[in-house]
Amino acid sequence: MINRRRFLELSATGAGAAYAVSIGTLPAAAHGRAPAGQAGATDPFRPKHQFRAMWIASVTNIDWPSATGLSIDQQQAEFIAWLDLAEELNLNAVISQVRPTADAFWPSPYEPWSQYLTGTQGQDPGYDPLAFQVAEAHRRNLEFHAWFNPYRVSMQTDPAQLVPTHPARVHPDWVFPYGGKLYYNPGIPDVRRFVEDAMLDAVLHYDIDAAHFDDYFYPYPVAGQELPDADTFATHGGSFTDIGDWRRDNINRLVREMQHRIHQHKPWVKFGVSPFGIWRNAASDPLGSDTNGTESYNANYADTRRWVKEGWIDYINPQVYWQIGLTVADYAKLTPWWADVVEHTDVHLYIGQAAYKQTSGVFTDPDELSNHLTFNHDYPEVDGDVYFSAKDVRTDANDSISRLVATHYSRPAIIPPIRHLGGKAPRRPDPVGARRQDHAVVVSWRSPADHDHGSSPASYAIWRFDGHVRPNDHELADATHLLATVRRTDDHLQQFVDHDAVSAGRYTYLITALDRLWNSSSASPAVQI
Secondary structure (H helix, E strand, O other): OOOHHHHHHHHHHOOOOOOOOOOOOOOOOHHHOOOOOOOOOOOOOOEOEOEEEEEEOOHHHOOOOOOOOOOHHHHHHHHHHHHHHHHHOOOOEEEEEEEOOOOEOOOOOOOOEOHHHHOOOOOOOOOOHHHHHHHHHHHOOOEEEEEEOOOEEEOOOOHHHOOOOOHHHHOHHHEEEEOOEEEEOOOOHHHHHHHHHHHHHHHHHOOOOEEEEOOOOOOOOOOOOOOOOHHHHHHHOOOOOOHHHHHHHHHHHHHHHHHHHHHHHOOOOEEEEOOEOOOOEOOOOOOOEOOOOOOHHHHOOOOHHHHHHHOOOOEEOOEOOOOOOOOOOOHHHHHHHHHHHHOOOOOEEEEEEEOHHHHHOOOOOOOHHHHHHHHHOOOOOEEEEEEEOHHHHHHOHHHHHHHHHHHHOOOOOEOOOOHHHOOOOOOOOEEEEEEEEOOEEEEEEEOOOOOOOOOOOOEEEEEEEEOOOOOOHHHHOEOOOEEEEEEOOOOOEEEEEEOOOOOOOOEEEEEEEEOOOOOEOOOOOOEEO
């Protein structure tokens, strides 16, 4: 492992430059590391397990659809382009916003069709966008995390601009205006149950891999404005004497209940939250971070540290949107703080990365994001990263994403299993053989028979080695030889076409089977050509 001191030395000397890797070779790893497989080392720049995703935002048409009123073909082509980008960059998940403002990207019985699809709230777009998104993501073996905003109703304050059947108009006592927007009131128990039901509908009826909340719970404070919930507190405050504690309890209940209800129906579906990156500053609480920024604990009434310690979420994805060395909120202080929070818990940690700050110019170093991932090597509790937002990943300002990908994502990666969600490693695949076809190699294997509930393969990992060799288990410990992961098809005979194989090359292939929670089988017998 590179320690923090060595990382800073390397950064100062420019050793974080991008590098290229060719399949079948074992070049010396970047930053002076020993190649994987030598001296018992694994290469942290080619991790076997790592979560890699980008947020695809729909509110105000930030990412998708890029505008309202596009045809079905145009909308679908745009979304497929985002998935193609994810594949190109060796990402393995997308987090797509399907309920941005108390509306829906699916035919919900609870709330109207989103205005961000057609330009008119309640208008049927002519197809089921969520079903389409899930199917296309899974076709590429990308996890699909359905992103919900729990309480935001509208980006403006006039209920009359909502469709007449909107719950906010049917129950005007459920909402309040604040800061130029309209919100459901989190302090009303019926509201909490309703928003849970509305979001759970997508969990129940679609094959999503995770339900995802963003950082908006109570709205961020606006100078000179008080939250208009004093009457709600008087009615529903119970034994609470402090309105802040009561607000936090309302959000705690939402989070705890949502996880319970998801797992009650689909134990394999993950529940994650991407909160503001600071829980509390150390000046406010000795358990807090060495920062001086806005605190989610008081701003959104989101007690995020408690959610981790109580196990109310399956992963936490804090938005650590600051550069290394920033005084008010230093990435190099916040990430270790979050790593310490999740240590000895069952909660996985993914870091939210601000790709948009490369676009805007706030991040002046094009290697800032890449340096973040190098820094993370010192903290094995960090299971991956998510980038906001998709359009900034595509923009690739100053080659910042290209640099990151070349250094850190040169190989694919398998999503780390969240063990407490269960699952079971499938039986290993039965290889059929390999044959040359034009300038490629076609590898074939049979899906193992489904012999136990929960052990069916959902996908496969394909590993390739130069020459006719006998790879050992250690050589599967990082992704140096990981060629791809592919979704299982309905056919009994599975195939993968290796287009990068050299025509006269001699290769050894192994296949491992993965269940939908990424538990892995042992490797198949070798296939050689």
